[in-house]
Amino acid sequence: MKRYVVLNKEIGQTPLSCMEAWREKNNLAPDISLTYAGRLDPMASGKLLVLIGEECKKKETYLHLDKEYEFEILFGLASDTQDVLGRLTTSDPILFDTRVITQTLQTLVGNIALPYPHFSSKTVQGKPLHTWTLENKLDEITIPTQTSIIYALKLLETHIQTRKEVYDYTTKKIETIPPVTELRKALGNDFRREDVRADWNQFLAEGNKTDPFYRAKIQCIASSGTYMRSLAALIAARLGTTGLAYSIHRTKIGTYKKIPIIGGLWTSMYT
Secondary structure, three states: OOOEEEEEEOOOOOHHHHHHHHHHHOOOOOOOOEEEOOOOOOOEEEEEEEEEHHHHHHHHHHOOOEEEEEEEEEEOEEEOOOEOOOOEEEOOOOOOOHHHHHHHHHOOOEEEEEEOOOOOOOEEOOEEHHHHHHOOOHHHOOOOEEEEEEEEEEEEEEEEEEHHHHHHHHHHHHHHOOOOOOHHHOOOOHHHHHHHHHHHHHHHHOOOOOOEEEEEEEEEEEOOOOOHHHHHHHHHHHOOOOEEEEEEEEEEEEEEEEEOOOEEEEEEEOO
16 A cells, blocks of 8 residues: 555635545545654645655655745735735735736745744634634734745745736635534634625625736745745835735745755755
8 A cells, every 4th residue: 555645625625625525536445544754734735745644644744845835925905814815905006017026035045933823723822813813812922934945035926916907816716615514614604704705705806807816826945834824925015015926836845955056956845
């Protein structure tokens, strides 16, 4: 039996549903253990490392692997989840010179302390941060930070989309998650999608359908535990505006070694 498998998690799947779909497809017995090493949010896609059988007992040794992502930032909007599945706030659309974005990205390479997203499973005083958020008790705690290493940040491309195109993309994307009726498995009752839908409808109605919104696609190589949602919001803030993670796709999992002059290379990779 394999020790592990690398699955392609689709947008809308949870890591658990992705893992169990693979179990069913491969007729794997229910008593064979599976666990994922490094989760992906429902709105994210890409490589998911799943341990099988006895290898699950070694999960701790897999939790410090480096990752590569391609993610997009949509500027001019923010949300409390830092992606499209949150309660929205908007600011004026803004356009950038790509040189400014590239220069800003380079200032973030190296050691960095990023706050955990308010909607994350990070535990504070025995409760996940998303529970503190939904209970409106964030003022009672200090938001913890995660110290990470950003090995590389590269601007891949930029695009301009109209307000209507942004609306069509996001409203389709948030419906990829199957309805969640079990409250303990949902963030605020089915991910609060009734309220989120209303926010996106308001976004469409509050301006012209042809209003331009700028988005940037970025490649990031980082150490384990680096939230692309937090990084997207930080990059936007450094550029003097707001932003959210429009898309997140994990492309590589392994061990990355930083090397002077040439930049770095992957010394091991899970495929």
